[in-house]
Amino acid sequence: MDGSTQVGEDTWTVAGRTFRSRLIIGTGKYKDYALNAAAAEAAGAEIVTVALRRVNLSDPTQPMLADFVRPDRFTYLPNTAGCFTGEEAVRTLRLAREAGGWDLVKLEVLSRTAHLYPDMEETLRALKLLVAEGFQVMVYCTDDPVYALRLEDAGAAAIMPAAAPIGSGLGIQNRLNIHFIVEQAKVPVLVDAGVGTASDATAAMELGCDAVLMNTAIAEARDPVRMARAMKHAVIAGREAWLAGRMPRRMYAEASSPMSGLI
Amino acid sequence: MVRLTINGEARMVQDARDIAGLIAALELDARKVAVERNLEIVPRSAYAATRIEDGDRIEIVHFIGGG
Numbered sequence: 001m002d003g004s005t006q007v008g009e010d011t012w013t014v015a016g017r018t019f020r021s022r023l024i025i026g027t028g029k030y031k032d033y034a035l036n037a038a039a040a041e042a043a044g045a046e047i048v049t050v051a052l053r054r055v056n057l058s059d060p061t062q063p064m065l066a067d068f069v070r071p072d073r074f075t076y077l078p079n080t081a082g083c084f085t086g087e088e089a090v091r092t093l094r095l096a097r098e099a100g101g102w103d104l105v106k107l108e109v110l111s112r113t114a115h116l117y118p119d120m121e122e123t124l125r126a127l128k129l130l131v132a133e134g135f136q137v138m139v140y141c142t143d144d145p146v147y148a149l150r151l152e153d154a155g156a157a158a159i160m161p162a163a164a165p166i167g168s169g170l171g172i173q174n175r176l177n178i179h180f181i182v183e184q185a186k187v188p189v190l191v192d193a194g195v196g197t198a199s200d201a202t203a204a205m206e207l208g209c210d211a212v213l214m215n216t217a218i219a220e221a222r223d224p225v226r227m228a229r230a231m232k233h234a235v236i237a238g239r240e241a242w243l244a245g246r247m248p249r250r251m252y253a254e255a256s257s258p259m260s261g262l263i
Numbered sequence: 264m265v266r267l268t269i270n271g272e273a274r275m276v277q278d279a280r281d282i283a284g285l286i287a288a289l290e291l292d293a294r295k296v297a298v299e300r301n302l303e304i305v306p307r308s309a310y311a312a313t314r315i316e317d318g319d320r321i322e323i324v325h326f327i328g329g330g
Binding site for chain 1: 271
């Protein structure tokens with residue numbers, strides 16, 4: 001051993017597309033698109049989530065996301081934020097497919113609640129509609145392992161449980177559920193929503209998640225570019241720890257120095 | 264002159280007979296938008312061939328920042 005374990009190319013694959021970066025970042029809430037682009041670069045992200053909205057007809061000269069966070073550099077993952085029914089989600093993603101040709105999409109059908117947790121019954125119904133139309137669907141969901149299995153059975157390309165409410169920054173509220181979901185899943189699992197700081201991202205990766213998706217944790221940091229860099233390292237650290245295999249937890253101490261040969 | 268509803272707003276449009284003409288009249292970049300006419304997607308390849316008519320409901324969307 002030379003002391004350095006050679007790390008081979010560690011990639012993950014969703015819907016037949018392979019990525020090196022395990023950090024997906026959102027493009028909402030930034031001060032401007034230039035800062036957003038700088039954060040995406042610092043994060044080393046290869047995928048960014050995007051929303052679809054009406055063009056502002058009164059001012060066609062407004063800055064456009066695509067001019068800063070360029071779709072030839074980042075894989076756009078169109079989301080269905082703002083949709084509350086399966087039909088709305090299908091309509092939105094059909095337009096997204098036409099706008100950019102993407103069939104890899106993020107489904108989120110939220111409840112009209114203060115916590116914005118996904119409406120899982122409607123999410124599952126929307127997923128079936130989208131799969132029937134040939135979309136590859138990464139599904140934002142609650143951390144219910146039983147529903148996660150149902151999503152997978154219905155053809156989800158990835159399972160993306162919330163760590164905590166969107167934009168709350170509270171970190172993983174139920175590690176056990178994330179563990180159960182990772183353990184049973186045959187498709188990638190990503191923690192999506194609720195990450196607040198670097199250690200939250202590391203924790204998600206230490207639980208065996210394939211990647212982490214976040215927006216507010218970076219966008220609302222005092223220095224978003226620096227936080228993006230921190231998140232990049234946090235995801236790598238968590239991934240490496242997961243691959244390395246952590247030591248067992250013990251209830252009591254076990255001395256690191258031998259107790260024999262004492263003077 | 265046609266009377267359209269574009270993105271929920273009533274608009275009178277001159278000098279445009281089809282979706283391609285409409286996008287040009289609105290000074291939009293056709294490569295960066297997607298269009299729906301009366302709830303049906305208009306493929307980009309069909310912009311020039313898709314005529315606009317009085318009373319059409321048009322949606323023109325694009326990608327913006329989101330999580």
